[in-house]
Amino acid sequence: MGASVCIDGALVAPELASVPVMDRGFLYGDSAFEVTRTYGGQPFALGAHLDRLERSCERLGIPATGLGAALRPEIAVALGAAANEESYVRVIVTRGITDIGLGVGRGETPRRVVVVLPLTEQPAALYEDGVELATVMSARALDGTGAAGAKASNYLPNILALAAARARGGYEALSVGPGGELLEGATSNVFLVRGGRVATPPLGVGILEGITRRVVMEAAREGGVEVEERLLFPPDLYGADEAFITSSLREVVPVVRADGAVIGDGRPGLVTRRLAAAFARRRDALLAAERG
Ligand SMILES: Cc1ncc(COP(=O)(O)O)c(C=O)c1O
Known part of the structure; x- marks a missing residue:
């Protein structure tokens, strides 16, 4: 069991793996x-x-042709080298090296990095008891730019939002737009449930199109529940019967409090539990289809 790192197709000992300080990902x-x-x-x-x-690279203007095809075998090699039962997989593509200065379009060669670590299982209490959200007014790194919604590595706004949320006793920060x-x-x-109807903010507000978000929406639709994508505001959150958050590492996590207000009866809700189960079924079906 362990970590493995693959940089531009070459496995590197994790403790020695590094990128040059002139790489724009670092700068x-x-x-x-x-x-x-x-x-x-x-x-x-x-x-x-x-x-x-x-798509993220295209929005950032990082050359992306053939990226997926190059990364697939590198991910397989890194997973094989790590030999974990279950792994966390992080893939990073930097714009590479240029002379110092912000200007781009000087023939950069993107750098591919794959990091594999042993997966840390989430605590059962997350799912059994639910979590608290704290809303945070925050402009995210790409808000208002043409690249909004790209999964760019600059997470400083998210890091600061999470720190602010944690300082208020929240488990996760929920960013609120202007x-x-x-x-x-x-x-x-984030998803809210009210009167059996499920809603989530639309992609047009500049959020990341979460893969878990999409699979949850597909799973809900299969079960006859349409997830509405619409603008939602803090009172919708405080007045919801249920709420939950989704991500690749945590799947579906019930939310039982927000900014100190109790959501529903303060316990993970029935619709949330059903959608979590529907997600798990669809996830397993997708895994089987991907295995071919
Ligand atoms: C800002 C942001 N939104 C949403 C998500 C959830 O996306 P996914 O379900 O693809 O993991 C993530 C995941 O890290 C994220 O960083």
Whole structure:
């Protein structure tokens, strides 16, 4: 069991793995990334993650042609070298090296990095008891730019939002946009349930199109529940019967409090539990389809 790192196709001892300080990923956070986890050793929704990575790079103007095809075998090699039962998989693509200065378009060669670590299981209490959200007014790194919604590596706004949320006793920060609209967690998407109807903020507000968000929406639709994508505001959150957050590492986590207010009866709700189960079924079906 262990860690493994693959840089531009070459396995490197994890304790020695490094990128040059002149790499723009280090200098400016000028890079995009993905995180997924394995189930039975198989990375979940790898095709969807690699497609999103290519789209993120395109939005950032990082050359992305053939990226997914290059990364697939590198991820397989890194997973093989780590030999974990289950792994955390992080893939990073930086714009590479240029002379110092912000300007781009000087023939950069993107750098590919794959990091595999043993997966840390989430505490059962997250799912059994639910968590608290704390809303945080925050502009995220790409808000208002043409690249909004790309999974760029500059997570400083998310890091600061999470720290602010944790200081108020929250488990996850829920960012709120300039118009007071709910956006997304520091590393998750959010869903609300009211009167049996499920809603989540629309992609147009600039949030990341979470892979878990998408699979939950597909699973809900299969079960006859349409998830509405619409603008939501803090009163919708406080007045919800149920709420939950989604992410690749945590799947579906019930939310039972927000900014100190109790949501529903303060316990993980029935619709949330049903959607979590529907997600798990669809996840397993997708894994089986990906195995071919
Ligand atoms: C800002 C942000 N939103 C949403 C998500 C959830 O995305 P996914 O379900 O693809 O993991 C993440 C995951 O890290 C994230 O960082």
